[in-house]
Every structure is written in C-alpha cells, then in structure tokens.
Amino acid sequence: MLRVIIREDPDAASVYIADYIISRIKAFNPTENQPFVLGLPTGSSPEIIYKILVQRHRAGEISFKDVVTFNMDEYVGLPRDHPESYHSFMYKHFFSHVDIPPQNINILDGNAPDMATECTSFEARIAHYGGIELFLGGVGPDGHIAFNEPGSSLNSRTRVKTLAYDTILANSRFFENDVNKVPRMAMTVGIQTIMDAREVVIVATGAHKAFAVQKGLEDGVNHMWTLSALQLHPHPLIVCDRDATLELKVKTVRYFESIEQAGTDARTQGPALVYRPRAYPTPMPAKRSSPRQQQTPVGTPKKVPKDLRINTELHRLMEEDELTPDSMSSRMVDSAIGGLDGTLNNDLVFDRMGARMTAH
Numbered sequence: 001m002l003r004v005i006i007r008e009d010p011d012a013a014s015v016y017i018a019d020y021i022i023s024r025i026k027a028f029n030p031t032e033n034q035p036f037v038l039g040l041p042t043g044s045s046p047e048i049i050y051k052i053l054v055q056r057h058r059a060g061e062i063s064f065k066d067v068v069t070f071n072m073d074e075y076v077g078l079p080r081d082h083p084e085s086y087h088s089f090m091y092k093h094f095f096s097h098v099d100i101p102p103q104n105i106n107i108l109d110g111n112a113p114d115m116a117t118e119c120t121s122f123e124a125r126i127a128h129y130g131g132i133e134l135f136l137g138g139v140g141p142d143g144h145i146a147f148n149e150p151g152s153s154l155n156s157r158t159r160v161k162t163l164a165y166d167t168i169l170a171n172s173r174f175f176e177n178d179v180n181k182v183p184r185m186a187m188t189v190g191i192q193t194i195m196d197a198r199e200v201v202i203v204a205t206g207a208h209k210a211f212a213v214q215k216g217l218e219d220g221v222n223h224m225w226t227l228s229a230l231q232l233h234p235h236p237l238i239v240c241d242r243d244a245t246l247e248l249k250v251k252t253v254r255y256f257e258s259i260e261q262a263g264t265d266a267r268t269q270g271p272a273l274v275y276r277p278r279a280y281p282t283p284m285p286a287k288r289s290s291p292r293q294q295q296t297p298v299g300t301p302k303k304v305p306k307d308l309r310i311n312t313e314l315h316r317l318m319e320e321d322e323l324t325p326d327s328m329s330s331r332m333v334d335s336a337i338g339g340l341d342g343t344l345n346n347d348l349v350f351d352r353m354g355a356r357m358t359a360h
C-alpha cells in the first residue's frame with residue numbers, strides 16, 4: 001500500500017524518516033552474517049536525514065556496524081575525491097561519522113575502466129546480499145528517482161545514463177552555477193533495482209518538488225515521471241513536507257492525512273522484515289577480504305554461480321548508446337567499493353559486454 005506522510009517542514013519530514021530507518025534496522029536486529037542492506041541517496045534533501053542519523057548514532061541509539069549500504073548513483077568521470085562526487089558527499093555527511101565498516105560500503109565507481117562490468121558487478125553485489133531491505137531515495141524536480149531521467153525504462157537496472165538538461169540545471173548549484181561544469185553522465189541503479197527493494201522510502205521536500213509529487217502520486221504509472229513506478233511497489237513510503245504537497249488535490253492530502261490519523265503509523269506498518277527476499281537466490285556466505293584485496297580496483301570477475309546468474313533477456317543492464325567512451329575513464333583504486341572484490345573475483349564472471357549473464 002502506498003503510504004504518504006506529510007510534515008510541516010523539511011526538518012520534521014527528516015526526523016520522521018530517520019526514526020523510521022532506525023526502527024527498521026533495530027527491528028531487523030542485524031548481525032555480521034545477516035546484515036541490514038540499506039540503499040542510500042545523495043542530494044540536499046537527505047542531508048538533514050544523515051545529520052539526524054549521525055546524532056542518534058553519537059547518542060548511542062543506533063549502530064551501523066552490521067549495515068551494508070548501496071548508493072544509488074554516482075557521476076561519471078568526476079574524480080572520486082572531487083568535493084561534489086557522491087562518494088565525497090557520503091563520507092562527508094554520513095560514513096565518516098558512524099561505525100559502518102568500510103567493506104560494507106558500496107558506491108558505484110564513476111571512473112571504472114569498464115562501465116558495463118562495474119554496473120553488472122554492482123547488481124551482483126546486491127544479489128549477493130539477498131537484495132536491498134530498504135531503499136531510501138529523493139526525487140528530482142522532473143520526477144526522477146536516482147538518475148532515472150524522464151523516459152527511462154521501468155525495467156531498467158544499473159547502467160550509465162545521460163543527464164537530462166533539467167537535472168544538469170538543477171545540479172549546477174553544486175558546480176558554481178555553471179552548467180558546463182556539471183558531468184553529463186552518471187551511473188545509476190535502475191527503476192527495477194529500486195523496485196526489487198523490499199521497502200522504498202522517498203523524501204520530497206520543497207515547493208520545487210510539488211509537481212513531481214503530483215505527477216508521481218496522482219497520475220498513472222509512466223516512464224516520464226519515474227517516481228510513479230513506485231505505485232506498483234508493495235511497500236512505498238513517500239515523506240513530504242507541506243510545500244511538496246502544493247500541487248496535490250486537497251482530497252488526496254486529506255486522505256493520506258486521515259490514514260495517519262486513523263492510527264496506522266507507518267513506522268509499525270512496514271513489510272515483515274525478512275533477511276532474504278524471495279526474488280533473490282540464497283547468497284554465498286560473505287567472505288572477509290584481506291586489506292590488499294580491498295585496494296584492488298573492480299576487475300573482471302571469473303565465473304558466476306548458477307544461482308546468481310541474471311537473465312538479461314528480461315532486463316538490459318546497459319543503455320549502450322549512452323556509454324562513456326573509454327577515453328573518459330581513468331582507473332582509480334576505490335577502497336570503499338572494494339570490499340567484495342575478492343569475493344567477486346573468485347566467484348563471479350561476466351562476459352565482455354557485461355550486460356549478459358545467462359544460465360548455462
């Protein structure tokens with residue numbers, strides 16, 4: 001069921017989401033062998049949420065020791081240590097301040113020598129953990145989730161996307177208001193990757209999100225407003241501030257408010273917490289990588305166990321016409337995304353195109 005929670009301002013909406021995430025992690029009671037798998041976004045809206053999560057962690061209320069994270073997107077070609085890379089954002093606002101082990105952090109490498117392999121490997125790492133339990137996301141003013149711009153396939157998986165002009169314009173505020181400094185491409189999880197999460201929580205704050213919220217909630221499912229795909233998800237939660245509801249019908253707002261007033265607190269109404277979503281195969285036991293392996297850039301894995309093969313007849317992993325030319329990539333060592341490299345190098349293989357892994 002679609003749940004919409006409305007709070008008066010961004011702070012109150014963020015407190016709600018931080019509370020929600022904490023309660024879900026606690027209820028899951030993660031361990032090293034059964035970690036809570038959390039999908040995470042960047043952007044100015046989630047910044048407040050991270051701030052609250054850090055405060056709660058410092059107050060001893062929540063640990064991220066047994067949480068594994070997957071970030072939804074990253075710019076292509078921007079150096080990892082650039083202040084505006086999503087890698088830098090995540091460390092600055094969250095990872096550096098909590099007890100998450102570095103090997104539990106998964107961020108797409110926007111400078112990977114082979115973009116297709118990087119995307120395929122990301123999906124395989126998610127599958128390795130049995131899927132994402134809770135995917136937190138934001139929404140762009142044009143209704144995009146992650147970087148699934150208008151027109152994205154609702155069946156899409158992790159791939160390279162060209163950014164829409166609206167998004168380049170919106171994100172130029174992080175690049176000295178110069179549209180020419182904004183990367184033109186990004187790697188992003190697909191709509192299907194998000195839809196496979198057991199639970200999706202979206203933060204939408206500010207009047208500039210109101211139109212996207214209206215299109216996403218009140219109109220039908222369509223690929224031009226990719227937020228609308230969540231209408232088909234069994235457990236979506238959209239948390240808005242009052243301004244983000246400005247384009248909704250009064251009737252819609254009243255309905256969602258009445259659901260909350262009726263006592264069905266979303267915090268106790270999430271899906272049953274299970275470690276392994278049925279959509280995913282039983283994963284291999286997690287192996288600890290040696291520090292040396294953690295320094296290894298993402299390479300081409302060797303072979304795929306049968307239960308991790310993805311039938312890409314159904315899901316194309318790449319939009320080949322949008323691939324970055326090799327010359328734009330620079331090989332970088334990313335220790336933060338290297339935690340599973342050892343495992344992947346030993347146990348998984350992708351063919352040259354990276355887009356097709358078929359059952360033999």
Ligand SMILES: N[C@@H]1[C@@H](O)[C@H](O)[C@@H](COP(=O)(O)O)O[C@@H]1O
Binds near residue numbers: 073137140146
């Ligand atoms: N790829 C990110 C999205 O994941 C995010 O939801 C959106 C909105 O960000 P903000 O919260 O800054 O408005 O910005 C970017 O495009």
